[in-house]
Amino acid sequence: MRRNADVVIVGGGIIGASIAYHLTKKGVRDILVLERDRLGSGSTGKNAGGIRLQFSSEINVKLSQRSLPHIERFADEIGTDPHFHQVGYLFLITEDRDVDSFERSLAMWSRLGIPARKVSAAEAKGLFKHARTDDVRFGTFCAKDGYADPSSMLNGYVARAREAGVTFMEDAPVMAVVCTNGRVSGVRTKADEIGARTLVNAAGPWAAEVAKLASIELPVQPLRRHIFVTEPVPGLDEDFPLTIEFATGLYGHRESGGVLLGMADPNEKPAFDDSVNWDFMPTVVERALSRFPILERTSIKTGWAGLYEDTPDKHPILGKADGVEGFINAAGFSGHGVMHAPVTGELIAELIVDGRTSLDISALALSRFRTGQLVREHNVI
Ligand SMILES: Cc1cc2nc3c(=O)[nH]c(=O)nc-3n(C[C@H](O)[C@H](O)[C@H](O)COP(=O)(O)OP(=O)(O)OC[C@H]3O[C@@H](n4cnc5c(N)ncnc54)[C@H](O)[C@@H]3O)c2cc1C
Structure with missing residues (x-):
C-alpha cells in the first residue's frame, strides 16, 4: 500500500506518543506513528516511572522544570490519571567524592528556583525512617519529585492523539528510510511504502539502527537495567520518598504494597x-x-x-540531523525519557511546526559529539 503522511514518527513509546499528541495541539493531523511491535513494548513498559528535578546539568533541570507542570496537570489535560505520587526524591550522599558536586548542584538548583534542599542525616531519617543513615554525609530532598505510571501516561497520549486523527500502526517496523536529494521523502515498512517529508526518530534504544537507515550515525547504545519488586512489607505502611543511595545507584520506591528496587550493574x-x-x-x-x-x-x-538508551554524555539527542533534511531525532534519554516526554513532545512539535523551540536545546544537538561539546551530568548512574 502506498500512502502519504505529513509526519512519520518511528517508535510507539512515550516519546513518540507525546510528540504525536503535541503535534495535534499545533494543528498537525496527518501523522503516522509506526511501531515495530506493540505500543509501549520498549523501555516505556519496563521502567521505574521516576520524575525528578534534581539533575546536575542545567539543561536536564530545565527539561524537568518544563515537564513537571504537564505531569501535575496530566489528568486534567489528558483525561488519564498518571498516578503521580509526588512524594519527593531523597538522595543520600555517603562518599566524600560526591560532596562537591552535590554542593554545586544545590547552588544551581537555588539559582534556577528548584525547591530542593540539603538535609542532615537526621532529617533524612525523618523523611524515611526505614532508611539507614548512620553513614550519610548529607542528603538532598525535593518534594516536587516523585514517580508516576508510564503506561497510563502513554495510554493517555495515545488516546488523545487518536481522537485528533493520528494513526498508530503496530507490527509496522520501519525497514528503510527513503531520501531524495538529501532530504527524507518516505519510509518503507514490511508491508507499506509511506511518503513523508518529516520523520521523527523516537525509537528509544533502537534509535541508532533507525538513524543508520538514513546513513546517520547516532551514538545511542542499549544498556540493560534491572528492576526487582518485593512482596508487601509488614510495617511499611506510610508513603516515603523515592530514596537513592547515590554511591551505588540503589533506589527504591513504593510499589503495590512492596518496594520497587533498581540498581545499575557496573559490569553491564x-x-x-x-x-x-x-x-x-x-x-x-x-x-x-x-x-x-x-x-x-x-x-x-x-x-x-x-534497556536504557545510553549516550556518551547521558543526555538526550534532540533536533534536526545535519545532512538529512527532514530527519529529526528525539532519542538517547539515558534512562530519563518518561520524565522528559512531555517537554520533548512540546519542543519537537514546535521545531516541526514553527522551525524553532521555546527552550534552547542547542546543547542537545547531535553535532556535539562531532565538536566535542558534551554536556556534563553527575547525577545519572
Ligand atoms: C529499568 C529502567 C528504569 C527506568 N527508569 C526510569 C525512570 O525512573 N524515569 C524515567 O523518566 N525514565 C526511566 N527509564 C527510561 C525510560 O523508560 C525511557 O527513557 C523511555 O521509555 C524512552 O521512551 P521512548 O519512547 O523513547 O522509547 P521506547 O519506549 O523504547 O519506544 C521506542 C519504540 O520504538 C520501537 N522501534 C524500534 N525500532 C523500530 C523500527 N525500526 N520501526 C518501528 N518501531 C521501532 C520499539 O519497538 C519501541 O516500542 C528507565 C528505563 C529502564 C530500562
Whole structure:
C-alpha cells in the first residue's frame, strides 16, 4: 500500500506518543506513528516511572522544570490519571567524592528556583525512617519529585492523539528510510511504502539502527537495567520518598504494597539483551537490606530488565540531523525519557511546526559529539 503522511514518527513509546499528541495541539493531523511491535513494548513498559528535578546539568533541570507542570496537570489535560505520587526524591550522599558536586548542584538548583534542599542525616531519617543513615554525609530532598505510571501516561497520549486523527500502526517496523536529494521523502515498512517529508526518530534504544537507515550515525547504545519488586512489607505502611543511595545507584520506591528496587550493574555492556540476569539479584538484595533493613521482613516477588538508551554524555539527542533534511531525532534519554516526554513532545512539535523551540536545546544537538561539546551530568548512574 502506498500512502502519504505529513509526519512519520518511528517508535510507539512515550516519546513518540507525546510528540504525536503535541503535534495535534499545533494543528498537525496527518501523522503516522509506526511501531515495530506493540505500543509501549520498549523501555516505556519496563521502567521505574521516576520524575525528578534534581539533575546536575542545567539543561536536564530545565527539561524537568518544563515537564513537571504537564505531569501535575496530566489528568486534567489528558483525561488519564498518571498516578503521580509526588512524594519527593531523597538522595543520600555517603562518599566524600560526591560532596562537591552535590554542593554545586544545590547552588544551581537555588539559582534556577528548584525547591530542593540539603538535609542532615537526621532529617533524612525523618523523611524515611526505614532508611539507614548512620553513614550519610548529607542528603538532598525535593518534594516536587516523585514517580508516576508510564503506561497510563502513554495510554493517555495515545488516546488523545487518536481522537485528533493520528494513526498508530503496530507490527509496522520501519525497514528503510527513503531520501531524495538529501532530504527524507518516505519510509518503507514490511508491508507499506509511506511518503513523508518529516520523520521523527523516537525509537528509544533502537534509535541508532533507525538513524543508520538514513546513513546517520547516532551514538545511542542499549544498556540493560534491572528492576526487582518485593512482596508487601509488614510495617511499611506510610508513603516515603523515592530514596537513592547515590554511591551505588540503589533506589527504591513504593510499589503495590512492596518496594520497587533498581540498581545499575557496573559490569553491564551495551547489548540488545533484556533477559533477566538473576545472578545480579543477590547484589541488589544485599545493598537493599543494608540500606533499608526493614526489607528483611519480605522477599522478592518479581523482576524484569529493560534497556536504557545510553549516550556518551547521558543526555538526550534532540533536533534536526545535519545532512538529512527532514530527519529529526528525539532519542538517547539515558534512562530519563518518561520524565522528559512531555517537554520533548512540546519542543519537537514546535521545531516541526514553527522551525524553532521555546527552550534552547542547542546543547542537545547531535553535532556535539562531532565538536566535542558534551554536556556534563553527575547525577545519572
Ligand atoms: C529499568 C529502567 C528504569 C527506568 N527508569 C526510569 C525512570 O525512573 N524515569 C524515567 O523518566 N525514565 C526511566 N527509564 C527510561 C525510560 O523508560 C525511557 O527513557 C523511555 O521509555 C524512552 O521512551 P521512548 O519512547 O523513547 O522509547 P521506547 O519506549 O523504547 O519506544 C521506542 C519504540 O520504538 C520501537 N522501534 C524500534 N525500532 C523500530 C523500527 N525500526 N520501526 C518501528 N518501531 C521501532 C520499539 O519497538 C519501541 O516500542 C528507565 C528505563 C529502564 C530500562
